[in-house]
Amino acid sequence: MIRVQNLVKIYGKFTAVNDISFTVEAGEIFAFLGPNGAGKTTTIKILTTLLKPTSGSVEIDGLDPTHHQNAVRERFGIVFQDPSLDDELTAYENMDIHGVLYRVPRRTRAERIEMLLSLFELWDRRNDRAKLFSGGMRRRLEIARGMLHTPRILFLDEPTLGLDPQTRNQLWTHVRKLNTEERVTVFLTTHYMEEADRVAGRIAVIDHGRIVAQGSPAVLKQQTSAETLEQAFLALTGSSIREEEADAKDRMRNMARLWRG
Amino acid sequence: MDVVYVLWLRQLKRYSRSRARIIGSLGQPLLFLLGLGFGMGPVFQKAGMGNYIQFLAPGVIAMTVLFSSVFSGIELIWDRQFGFLKETLVAPVSRLTIMVGRVLGGATVAVLQGLILLAICLVAGFRFPTFVAVPVVIFIMALMAVLFTALGTAIASPMRDFQGFQLVMNFLVLPMFFLSGALFPLGDAPWALKAIARVNPLSYGVDALRGTLGGIAYFHLATDLGVLAAVTAGLLLLGGYLFSRIEL
Numbered sequence A: 001m002i003r004v005q006n007l008v009k010i011y012g013k014f015t016a017v018n019d020i021s022f023t024v025e026a027g028e029i030f031a032f033l034g035p036n037g038a039g040k041t042t043t044i045k046i047l048t049t050l051l052k053p054t055s056g057s058v059e060i061d062g063l064d065p066t067h068h069q070n071a072v073r074e075r076f077g078i079v080f081q082d083p084s085l086d087d088e089l090t091a092y093e094n095m096d097i098h099g100v101l102y103r104v105p106r107r108t109r110a111e112r113i114e115m116l117l118s119l120f121e122l123w124d125r126r127n128d129r130a131k132l133f134s135g136g137m138r139r140r141l142e143i144a145r146g147m148l149h150t151p152r153i154l155f156l157d158e159p160t161l162g163l164d165p166q167t168r169n170q171l172w173t174h175v176r177k178l179n180t181e182e183r184v185t186v187f188l189t190t191h192y193m194e195e196a197d198r199v200a201g202r203i204a205v206i207d208h209g210r211i212v213a214q215g216s217p218a219v220l221k222q223q224t225s226a227e228t229l230e231q232a233f234l235a236l237t238g239s240s241i242r243e244e245e246a247d248a249k250d251r252m253r254n255m256a257r258l259w260r261g
Numbered sequence B: 001m002d003v004v005y006v007l008w009l010r011q012l013k014r015y016s017r018s019r020a021r022i023i024g025s026l027g028q029p030l031l032f033l034l035g036l037g038f039g040m041g042p043v044f045q046k047a048g049m050g051n052y053i054q055f056l057a058p059g060v061i062a063m064t065v066l067f068s069s070v071f072s073g074i075e076l077i078w079d080r081q082f083g084f085l086k087e088t089l090v091a092p093v094s095r096l097t098i099m100v101g102r103v104l105g106g107a108t109v110a111v112l113q114g115l116i117l118l119a120i121c122l123v124a125g126f127r128f129p130t131f132v133a134v135p136v137v138i139f140i141m142a143l144m145a146v147l148f149t150a151l152g153t154a155i156a157s158p159m160r161d162f163q164g165f166q167l168v169m170n171f172l173v174l175p176m177f178f179l180s181g182a183l184f185p186l187g188d189a190p191w192a193l194k195a196i197a198r199v200n201p202l203s204y205g206v207d208a209l210r211g212t213l214g215g216i217a218y219f220h221l222a223t224d225l226g227v228l229a230a231v232t233a234g235l236l237l238l239g240g241y242l243f244s245r246i247e248l
Helices: A040-047 A069-073 A091-101 A106-119 A135-146 A165-181 A193-199 A217-223 A229-237 A248-260 B002-017 B019-046 B052-081 B084-089 B095-123 B133-156 B162-178 B191-198 B201-212 B221-244
Strands: A002-011 A014-024 A029-033 A055-060 A076-079 A153-157 A185-189 A202-207 A210-215
Touching: A002 A040, A014 A040, A014 A055, A014 A202, A014 A210, A029 A040, A029 A165, A029 A193, A040 A055, A040 A153, A040 A185, A076 A135, A091 A106, A091 A135, A091 B002, A091 B084, A106 A135, A135 A153, A135 A165, A153 A165, A165 A185, A165 A193, A185 A193, A193 A229, A202 A217, A202 A229, A210 A217, A210 A229, A217 A229, B002 B019, B002 B095, B019 B052, B019 B095, B052 B084, B052 B095, B052 B133, B052 B162, B052 B201, B084 B095, B095 B133, B095 B221, B133 B201, B133 B221, B162 B201, B201 B221
Parallel strands: A029 A185, A029 A202, A076 A153, A153 A185
Antiparallel strands: A002 A014, A002 A055, A202 A210
């Protein structure tokens, strides 16, 4: 379903993704793990047509995202790592725009919006603007939105960041259901190792833009003779903390915070 | 088509929900109308040029449309940073469709702002001969609004944050306004100023509005509309091209 070969992405002097290759089979739940700044989000952006690779080849369902952008976009849904809601619109309106963008027929749209907003316990707040929501509620809304159309591949970029255990549980149960009942291929990243251990069939660990290990959770634990996936992860990526530079987005957020008080 | 409609509707909803923006963006043109209009009015009159409010109103309306549409275009940066742009860019919809929806939405908002200002001008004593002119005025404002929203979009597409915003305001938008004949008659202006006004698309918008609203046009209405239409087409193409190249 996803094939990545010798993928490289260079920003100026910085190599974000350094010659990685992996495949994800149809119907698989695949976890892409790595410390901050390892290249996870860059890879997802390339897979989802938002970035062009410097070199290497990528295939989504046999199609190249750089050339068949729209055909590729029809095949996936995504929950982004950072916010992508329109704060001035209500929860329902955010969902509805998404449904129109993905050509979900009107009636199905209304049914699915109600089902998903109820599932993530936002139905009562459907007519409130997203800017009034807490961080966790926004996250839930983004997740609900990502599942509104039924894609063939679902990308989840740190979907559980800032969520309580109840919601996380709800999310993963629903993701598994989509995976088994509708054969949706899932590509996820997370910092919660026990989640990856529980949900993912296969894992790739990326660090400094390179894939350092690949295989099922059991294989990774065996390779590093660790008891938990977290220990295996630390054994593979070391325990030093990664620095990330503030980018334009962080600066803007700071500015917005100043203005909005 | 549905997509263009929801994106257009989104801009209108955002506009109607942000009262601060509606009032805030009327402040500047209002100051020009009141301060300049009433302050310079007697001097203008003494120079034998007639009623200054009558001359200035179309210029100030054009200013409102200009600022509002360039800002709508530049709002793209906001959407880029706060994420909603991503949501539209990964959707299976052509970038051109998305841009058309955005531009039409932004342009509609600008026309509404222009109409509000026209009403305020009427309160301030501005008079135009016939209400038949109103549909024509709306058409001219719409053309200008699409032109400048497309310009704003073209400028914002390669920009990552608001660092360049001041640059755009001070070296593009304000000069366009001051050197357009919005505030003074081009007929008696020095040749250099006239030459600049000729390559400034806003001059043709101001001129068309003034001509339609009972004032004396410097160019011809046909010339005005022709130039506006041609520049609009060009900027839509440019904006569409730059927008389609956005990477996040």
